[in-house]
Amino acid sequence: MVDAPATRSDLLVDELERIARDIDGFFDAVLSVPDDPRARLYEAMRHAAIGGGKRLRPLLVMATAEMFGVGRESALRVGAAIEAIHVYSLVHDDLPCMDDDALRHGKATVHVAFDDATAVLAGDSLHALAFDLLADPATSADPFVRIELVRTLAAASGVQGMAGGQMMDIVAETRTFDLQTVTRLQQLKTGALLGAAVEMGAILGRLPPEGRTHLRGYARDIGLAFQIVDDLIDHEGDAALAGKAVGKDAAAGKQTFVSLLGADRARDQAFALVDQAVSHLAQHGAEADLLRALARFIVERDH
Amino acid sequence: MVDAPATRSDLLVDELERIARDIDGFFDAVLSVPDDPRARLYEAMRHAAIGGGKRLRPLLVMATAEMFGVGRESALRVGAAIEAIHVYSLVHDDLPCMDDDALRHGKATVHVAFDDATAVLAGDSLHALAFDLLADPATSADPFVRIELVRTLAAASGVQGMAGGQMMDIVAETRTFDLQTVTRLQQLKTGALLGAAVEMGAILGRLPPEGRTHLRGYARDIGLAFQIVDDLIDHEGDAALAGKAVGKDAAAGKQTFVSLLGADRARDQAFALVDQAVSHLAQHGAEADLLRALARFIVERDH
Numbered sequence: 001m002v003d004a005p006a007t008r009s010d011l012l013v014d015e016l017e018r019i020a021r022d023i024d025g026f027f028d029a030v031l032s033v034p035d036d037p038r039a040r041l042y043e044a045m046r047h048a049a050i051g052g053g054k055r056l057r058p059l060l061v062m063a064t065a066e067m068f069g070v071g072r073e074s075a076l077r078v079g080a081a082i083e084a085i086h087v088y089s090l091v092h093d094d095l096p097c098m099d100d101d102a103l104r105h106g107k108a109t110v111h112v113a114f115d116d117a118t119a120v121l122a123g124d125s126l127h128a129l130a131f132d133l134l135a136d137p138a139t140s141a142d143p144f145v146r147i148e149l150v151r152t153l154a155a156a157s158g159v160q161g162m163a164g165g166q167m168m169d170i171v172a173e174t175r176t177f178d179l180q181t182v183t184r185l186q187q188l189k190t191g192a193l194l195g196a197a198v199e200m201g202a203i204l205g206r207l208p209p210e211g212r213t214h215l216r217g218y219a220r221d222i223g224l225a226f227q228i229v230d231d232l233i234d235h236e237g238d239a240a241l242a243g244k245a246v247g248k249d250a251a252a253g254k255q256t257f258v259s260l261l262g263a264d265r266a267r268d269q270a271f272a273l274v275d276q277a278v279s280h281l282a283q284h285g286a287e288a289d290l291l292r293a294l295a296r297f298i299v300e301r302d303h
Numbered sequence: 304m305v306d307a308p309a310t311r312s313d314l315l316v317d318e319l320e321r322i323a324r325d326i327d328g329f330f331d332a333v334l335s336v337p338d339d340p341r342a343r344l345y346e347a348m349r350h351a352a353i354g355g356g357k358r359l360r361p362l363l364v365m366a367t368a369e370m371f372g373v374g375r376e377s378a379l380r381v382g383a384a385i386e387a388i389h390v391y392s393l394v395h396d397d398l399p400c401m402d403d404d405a406l407r408h409g410k411a412t413v414h415v416a417f418d419d420a421t422a423v424l425a426g427d428s429l430h431a432l433a434f435d436l437l438a439d440p441a442t443s444a445d446p447f448v449r450i451e452l453v454r455t456l457a458a459a460s461g462v463q464g465m466a467g468g469q470m471m472d473i474v475a476e477t478r479t480f481d482l483q484t485v486t487r488l489q490q491l492k493t494g495a496l497l498g499a500a501v502e503m504g505a506i507l508g509r510l511p512p513e514g515r516t517h518l519r520g521y522a523r524d525i526g527l528a529f530q531i532v533d534d535l536i537d538h539e540g541d542a543a544l545a546g547k548a549v550g551k552d553a554a555a556g557k558q559t560f561v562s563l564l565g566a567d568r569a570r571d572q573a574f575a576l577v578d579q580a581v582s583h584l585a586q587h588g589a590e591a592d593l594l595r596a597l598a599r600f601i602v603e604r605d606h
Binding site: 036037038040041042045088089092095096097098115116117118120121123124125127128129131132134135136143144146147150151153154155157158159161163164166167168170171172175177181184185 | 348391392420432434475488
């Protein structure tokens with residue numbers, strides 16, 4: 001059912017390079033800088049959106065959509081929309097009043113390279129761009145598909161998803177959360193958008209909601225595994241390799257999977273979740289190999 | 304064609320009170336506070352969205368939609384979505400790194416009442432809420448209508464609309480803009496969203512794009528008149544009446560309609576624009592009286 005690891009890994013390396021190139025090219029085309037006083041805002045959006053990040057969310061869209069025969073251009077537009085949401089959240093999260101980070105993907109954060117006000121507006125503009133991309137007929141000729149994409153992304157990124165999780169993350173600095181609450185925090189903060197990526201790939205593929213259950217299971221498991229590995233990287237990691245500051249959670253006094261479970265149990269848990277994620281794909285053949293490889297990649301990465 | 308001023312004014316007073324009550328009630332219902340660590344974020348969203356503002360944008364949606372027989376519930380949801388965008392932009396604009404305002408609608412701004420990080424997230428969450436509301440089938444059973452609403456609002460609020468105008472406004476502090484550039488700045492910063500309100504009312508009313516030309520003309524004229532009056536209030540106004548700080552543009556060295564035209568010519572221009580806005584409605588009878596009254600209100604208000 002599953003290819004040999006070497007093959008799978010080669011497939012993933014190729015696909016990661018391809019999606020990174022495609023997403024960069026897409027944002028480069030969409031965000032061409034006008035010759036007017038808005039130029040600085042476009043430059044800031046480009047700084048944030050081009051040339052950085054693993055592009056996991058677009059690859060999840062693409063990998064899921066391709067299983068159901070969706071064309072690459074549609075999947076790329078949807079992937080870019082989710083990535084625009086992810087990137088806006090990073091730009092705002094890096095602000096001095098939030099996490100106050102100077103380094104992101106190995107380069108200066110937007111507020112450092114530009115200024116705080118421009119970073120706020122660049123985040124807001126990327127946020128609007130995401131819905132602009134989804135609503136455009138180029139994404140899908142079918143308005144049912146487009147509006148379902150908008151609903152899914154709005155729900156996953158707002159107060160009931162990512163933004164709600166970020167609020168919990170701020171509260172975590174002053175309250176001691178138990179494992180259940182940390183799990184909920186991470187499901188909202190990171191899991192909701194990763195889940196939306198898989199869900200939106202399935203929407204493009206015209207899978208009815210009841211046919212998406214196993215894919216939601218896959219997404220939930222890799223989302224949690226992803227965050228446990230993030231905690232492990234923050235706990236043990238190398239800032240140069242991570243391309244961002246590490247060791248911050250302990251300094252902020254936050255409970256994480258590592259502080260609650262210990263590093264060894266946390267690592268075991270991440271591997272178990274990935275096995276479980278892969279088991280959700282049992283009904284699929286080779287067409288799901290990229291999703292399987294992505295699940296493995298999430299626990300094997302070191303940044 | 305136009306009713307006596309006294310009647311029109313009574314109509315407007317009633318409608319302004321009604322829309323303010325309805326929008327407050329709507330946000331109160333949508334933003335009920337959960338008993339979990341996200342409660343603080345909901346409280347901040349409520350602080351920003353409930354109990355303040357003239358609700359001009361929702362009233363523009365409502366007034367336009369009612370001309371074409373649209374039910375009040377649909378129009379209210381669309382009005383709340385635009386208002387959520389307007390409110391998020393105020394929350395972010397008031398941040399210390401932006402305009403650094405402590406007072407809005409006569410009460411403490413969100414970052415003062417809560418903190419800067421919560422204000423960033425409350426703005427982001429209201430932003431996502433706007434698209435969540437539009438995409439919901441309760442707004443319209445027709446996905447064509449919903450996706451056209453999403454497209455219109457995303458375009459009006461992003462880098463090609465409101466956010467682009469806000470960037471120009473920041474640049475205006477260090478560059479001297481001429482009248483043409485100030486006009487463009489204001490068309491983006493304020494006009495785009497006011498125009499979207501009228502446009503979205505017409506979309507709900509299923510007017511084809513070619514049938515909306517006169518309404519776009521109306522919206523463009525009142526948008527510009529609105530901003531000229533804002534400049535006059537900032538120039539001459541009373542902070543207690545305005546419910547926000549005044550005299551800020553001159554202090555920041557920004558060119559405004561008042562600095563470029565002088566107060567008298569600016570006021571004449573605003574009245575001329577309102578006459579022109581009303582003339583765009585000549586093809587309509589009494590059903591456009593509320594839009595006419597709104598246009599007059601924009602130049603007659605003192606805050």
